[in-house]
Amino acid sequence: xxxxxxxxxxxxxxxxxxxxxxxxxxxxxxxxxxxxxxxxxxxxxxxxxxxxxxxxxxxxxxxxxxxxxxxxxxxxxxxxxxxxxxxxxxxxxxxxxxxxxxxxxxxxxxxxxxxxxxxxxxxxxxxxxxxxxxxxxxxxxxxxxxxxxxxxxxxxxxxxxxxxxxxxxxxxxxxxxxxxxxxxxxxxxxxxxxxxxxxxxxxxxxxxxxxxxxxxxxxxxxxxxxxxxxxxxxxxxxxxxxxxxxxxxxxxxxxxxxxxxxxxxxxxxxxxxxxxxxxxxxxxxxxxxxxxxxxxxxxxxxxxxxxxxxxxxxxxxxxxxxxxxxxxxxxxxxxxxxxxxxxxxxxxxxxxxxxxxxxxxxxxxxxxxxxxxxxxxxxxxxxxxxxxxxxxxxxxxxxxxxxxxxxxxxxxxxxxxxxxxxxxxxxxxxxxxxxxxxxxxxxxxxxxxxxxxxxxxxxxxxxxxxxxxxxxxxxxxxxxxxxxxxxxxxxxxx
Amino acid sequence: xxxxxxxxxxxxxxxxxxxxxxxxxxxxxxxxxxxxxxxxxxxxxxxxxxxxxxxxxxxxxxxxxxxxxxxxxxxxxxxxxxxxxxxxxxxxxxxxxxxxxxxxxxxxxxxxxxxxxxxxxxxxxxxxxxxxxxxxxxxxxxxxxxxxxxxxxxxxxxxxxxxxxxxxxxxxxxxxxxxxxxxxxxxxxxxxxxxxxxxxxxxxxxxxxxxxxxxxxxxxxxxxxxxxxxxxxxxxxxxxxxxxxxxxxxxxxxxxxxxxxxxxxxxxxxxxxxxxxxxxxxxxxxxxxxxxxxxxxxxxxxxxxxxxxxxxxxxxxxxxxxxxxxxxxxxxxxxxxxxxxxxxxxxxxxxxxxxxxxxxxxxxxxxxxxxxxxxxxxxxxxxxxxxxxxxxxxxxxxxxxxxxxxxxxxxxxxxxxxxxxxxxxxxxxxxxxxxxxxxxxxxxxxxxxxxxxxxxxxxxxxxxxxxxxxxxxxxxxxxxxxxxxxxxxxxxxx
Numbered sequence: 005x006x007x008x009x010x011x012x013x014x015x016x017x018x019x020x021x022x023x024x025x026x027x028x029x030x031x032x033x034x035x036x037x038x039x040x041x042x043x044x045x046x047x048x049x050x051x052x053x054x055x056x057x058x059x060x061x062x063x064x065x066x067x068x069x070x071x072x073x074x075x076x077x078x079x080x081x082x083x084x085x086x087x088x089x090x091x092x093x094x095x096x097x098x099x100x101x102x103x104x105x106x107x108x109x110x111x112x113x114x115x116x117x118x119x120x121x122x123x124x125x126x127x128x129x130x131x132x133x134x135x136x137x138x139x140x141x142x143x144x145x146x147x148x149x150x151x152x153x154x155x156x157x158x159x160x161x162x163x164x165x166x167x168x169x170x171x172x173x174x175x176x177x178x179x180x181x182x183x184x185x186x187x188x189x190x191x192x193x194x195x196x197x198x199x200x201x202x203x204x205x206x207x208x209x210x211x212x213x214x215x216x217x218x219x220x221x222x223x224x225x226x227x228x229x230x231x232x233x234x235x236x237x238x239x240x241x242x243x244x245x246x247x248x249x250x251x252x253x254x255x256x257x258x259x260x261x262x263x264x265x266x267x268x269x270x271x272x273x274x275x276x277x278x279x280x281x282x283x284x285x286x287x288x289x290x291x292x293x294x295x296x297x298x299x300x301x302x303x304x305x306x307x308x309x310x311x312x313x314x315x316x317x318x319x320x321x322x323x324x325x326x327x328x329x330x331x332x333x334x335x336x337x338x339x340x341x342x343x344x345x346x347x348x349x350x351x352x353x354x355x356x357x358x359x360x361x362x363x364x365x366x367x368x369x370x371x372x373x374x375x376x377x378x379x380x381x382x383x384x385x386x387x388x389x390x391x392x393x394x395x396x397x398x399x400x401x402x403x404x405x406x407x408x409x410x411x412x413x414x415x416x417x418x419x420x421x422x423x424x425x426x427x428x429x430x431x432x433x434x435x436x437x438x439x440x441x442x443x444x445x446x447x448x449x450x451x452x453x454x455x456x457x458x459x460x461x462x463x464x465x466x467x468x469x470x471x472x473x474x475x476x477x478x479x480x481x482x483x484x485x486x487x488x489x490x491x492x493x494x495x496x497x498x
Numbered sequence: 499x500x501x502x503x504x505x506x507x508x509x510x511x512x513x514x515x516x517x518x519x520x521x522x523x524x525x526x527x528x529x530x531x532x533x534x535x536x537x538x539x540x541x542x543x544x545x546x547x548x549x550x551x552x553x554x555x556x557x558x559x560x561x562x563x564x565x566x567x568x569x570x571x572x573x574x575x576x577x578x579x580x581x582x583x584x585x586x587x588x589x590x591x592x593x594x595x596x597x598x599x600x601x602x603x604x605x606x607x608x609x610x611x612x613x614x615x616x617x618x619x620x621x622x623x624x625x626x627x628x629x630x631x632x633x634x635x636x637x638x639x640x641x642x643x644x645x646x647x648x649x650x651x652x653x654x655x656x657x658x659x660x661x662x663x664x665x666x667x668x669x670x671x672x673x674x675x676x677x678x679x680x681x682x683x684x685x686x687x688x689x690x691x692x693x694x695x696x697x698x699x700x701x702x703x704x705x706x707x708x709x710x711x712x713x714x715x716x717x718x719x720x721x722x723x724x725x726x727x728x729x730x731x732x733x734x735x736x737x738x739x740x741x742x743x744x745x746x747x748x749x750x751x752x753x754x755x756x757x758x759x760x761x762x763x764x765x766x767x768x769x770x771x772x773x774x775x776x777x778x779x780x781x782x783x784x785x786x787x788x789x790x791x792x793x794x795x796x797x798x799x800x801x802x803x804x805x806x807x808x809x810x811x812x813x814x815x816x817x818x819x820x821x822x823x824x825x826x827x828x829x830x831x832x833x834x835x836x837x838x839x840x841x842x843x844x845x846x847x848x849x850x851x852x853x854x855x856x857x858x859x860x861x862x863x864x865x866x867x868x869x870x871x872x873x874x875x876x877x878x879x880x881x882x883x884x885x886x887x888x889x890x891x892x893x894x895x896x897x898x899x900x901x902x903x904x905x906x907x908x909x910x911x912x913x914x915x916x917x918x919x920x921x922x923x924x925x926x927x928x929x930x931x932x933x934x935x936x937x938x939x940x941x942x943x944x945x946x947x948x949x950x951x952x953x954x955x956x957x958x959x960x961x962x963x964x965x966x967x968x969x970x971x972x973x974x975x976x977x978x979x980x981x982x983x984x985x986x987x988x989x990x991x992x
Contacts, residue, residue, distance in 0.1 A: 007520045021508070021595030040611070041607070046615045049619070050877075051873070054876050071611060075599055088596075096590070104568075105816055114566050155858065172707055175669045201836075205858075211669035339703075364699075365817075367817060380545055381499065381551065383547040458838050
């Protein structure tokens with residue numbers, strides 16, 4: 005494709021996206037496609053000859069769009085928001101256009117140094133401790149996801165726990181070859197029942213094993229991790245000769261956005277010498293607002309690594325997780341390998357950061373561009389305003405739910421996620437839960453809105469997550485009206 | 499940013515990229531920035547108020563561009579090519595604009611089903627075995643990198659080797675808790691000295707440990723893995739009670755694009771019951787050309803997993819690795835976890851693919867769009883033509899090198915990578931190597947071209963990788979002229 009063709013088709017694509025943004029509300033939020041529908045519209049064999057880009061755009065409308073669930077629809081309330089805003093899309097486009105691969109500082113200094121700067125900007129915007137800044141012993145890095153951030157944190161924690169032997173010797177035992185004794189016994193991870201599933205996945209990936217994930221009790225009212233039970237488990241495991249590797253506490257759990265008491269957990273971790281990772285994937289960015297900065301309580305003292313996702317609530321399109329460590333040495337110790345073909349003068353000088361050593365893959369895109377673009381376009385002020393809108397809308401919805409005797413609010417929301425359920429008076433729990441799930445299926449099938457569910461103490465809760473940049477009072481009001489209608493229809497239909 | 503603003507700024511960005519494509523040759527290929535230069539041009543604090551997008555574009559030119567190494571420059575010959583073509587960039591832009599997150603089929607059916615189709619298209623274009631198709635027991639998936647593909651392959655292999663116990667029990671030993679016996683002893687990976695460093699990194703990540711990576715001998719002339727030595731190591735380890743987990747063979751090594759004898763290696767693996775992964779990151783895509791399809795020899799019989807990177811040579815911007823498995827069961831067995839909040843009717847039906855279970859992170863972008871766009875724009879014909887141009891230019895350069903008594907060609911290139919060195923007649927090896935590295939530094943510092951190096955049998959070789967879509971005869975001729983000039987200057991300067 006020549007630059008002239010790119011100019012022409014590129015502008016068509018920009019118009020296509022702007023049109024999409026304008027008309028996104030006309031689509032059903034959740035795709036109505038059934039398994040195989042999209043596949044059936046796509047030729048079985050690749051084309052022998054090249055085609056014009058117009059053909060692709062036509063097929064995009066005809067075949068692909070009916071199979072798209074519209075995450076950017078203002079009535080998308082499922083999972084967590086995944087904001088794709090104009091400045092983020094354009095920052096990503098610049099990254100694709102430049103096509104640089106930033107595995108090493110030397111392979112594009114700007115890719116590394118802009119990232120150095122924006123992760124420091126994020127640390128400042130969120131009010132994070134000084135040790136997380138690039139000028140300190142630690143620093144920040146953009147990962148693809150909070151899953152990968154957890155995984156990388158575990159590897160750094162293993163490196164520290166094993167005195168550097170884990171990467172070399174592995175976790176298995178062998179006669180005559182002594183991995184540091186503790187690691188040949190079971191290494192343990194500590195989570196709560198509310199911790200994201202990526203921790204169990206990381207336990208599998210790292211060879212720790214799902215059975216070595218210890219589940220700490222939660223407070224049954226708040227679903228927050230119980231530091232006293234954590235303390236007891238750590239003591240028990242240490243007495244049994246196991247090696248505690250890492251505790252993962254969460255600021256804003258996936259199910260109900262519960263906030264673990266990080267300060268108290270940090271104290272326990274410090275006492276037992278265990279790495280503390282804090283997963284703030286969803287809620288962490290809320291700290292841009294001073295009135296929500298209490299979510300960072302305890303960060304100053306004992307947190308070893310922290311991650312939050314601008315690609316959820318903070319207006320930056322997937323993928324963009326920012327992760328910080330208080331000390332970069334164990335991270336690099338765990339992940340750095342230097343084959344001859346990657347050696348270069350800048351790396352040898354020790355003056356530069358090579359981000360390949362901070363992540364799982366070798367290659368990396370220029371993701372800092374989109375975060376830079378978002379922060380500059382909105383400014384700190386605009387970021388705060390966006391978060392506050394979500395919090396305000398969630399509080400309003402929670403108010404309506406509380407005031408309606410047919411519904412039960414799980415708890416007062418502190419962020420943008422509202423958890424609730426119809427009471428279905430007179431129905432036994434199991435039937436009530438089935439009715440709630442059926443209600444959700446009907447709402448989602450209508451295309452008017454999209455929401456998901458979770459289970460707390462075995463009971464189904466609906467999750468309605470607010471935080472899209474296009475979501476207004478009217479969308480939340482409409483959602484609440486539809487939920488009320490379908491609930492009454494469901495109750496009458498029994 | 500409103501849709502109207504997006505329309506306006508988006509077209510400016512498209513023009514900026516088209517202009518960049520037109521003038522990319524005016525830039526020095528390798529950035530001349532020194533550590534800290536870019537950082538110094540960026541404000542220390544994030545802006546309080548939002549700024550116009552014009553400001554960002556101005557800073558892009560002023561601050562960022564001097565720190566960019568131009569991977570899309572037609573005289574970029576370093577590492578391997580990382581093609582970012584128009585259709586790929588536009589496919590990526592569409593993905594950013596739609597902003598869907600395809601972790602589950604249900605979260606955007608089109609994201610999964612278009613991917614199902616394009617990985618099948620790729621399998622057809624490359625002539626891969628039927629078991630790698632989505633209709634078979636296996637199937638394909640887009641990963642971010644060949645590093646992650648190797649990692650995922652190891653996890654599937656561990657799952658199979660441990661009878662499904664690895665993910666649950668981990669790799670460490672504990673009294674009274676029996677991981678399948680073999681896995682509590684040392685699990686082993688088999689590579690050659692030429693295997694990519696991501697395998698050692700994956701050994702660290704998975705808890706296998708770098709010391710449990712066995713390095714199989716290579717043929718000293720071709721640098722290809724020796725199947726007889728592999729056989730011997732496997733027998734030795736089995737006798738010692740270790741568990742062989744996976745063999746990684748390579749089609750097109752990073753150092754010199756050596757091709758391991760996959761057919762013979764596959765036979766050995768089958769005999770020992772070991773998983774065979776083939777890493778075709780760079781060269782695998784060459785199989786689009788029938789005359790290069792010999793690189794797939796042995797794939798029909800014994801290969802368990804295979805990966806190649808359209809994001810290197812096949813005109814698709816980073817990241818886009820396609821990975822196939824012959825059997826998807828161990829992969830999903832190793833990686834699938836289903837928390838309540840991800841449960842949905844489509845997943846429960848078993849009729850759909852949920853790609854989150856085929857990869858490390860949970861979230862995923864709609865990367866199939868860019869591969870779809872590239873295949874349709876170029877057609878099979880255009881893809882073949884692109885690969886053939888790279889192969890032809892490499893062969894021509896190799897001819898000039900062979901004909902010049904001042905140079906030594908490492909071997910006749912079969913793909914786009916040419917490895918060679920000046921002879922530096924009369925210099926002892928160590929001084930000759932230093933002179934070669936100094937030559938490379940001078941060439942790269944000139945900004946006229948960018949190439950990298952490797953070491954084979956301890957001696958430095960220059961690597962010149964051809965494969966950019968804008969690279970023509972004239973660029974390769976100019977590179978060869980500059981190399982000759984600098985070499986003569988270096989020889990005269992002693």
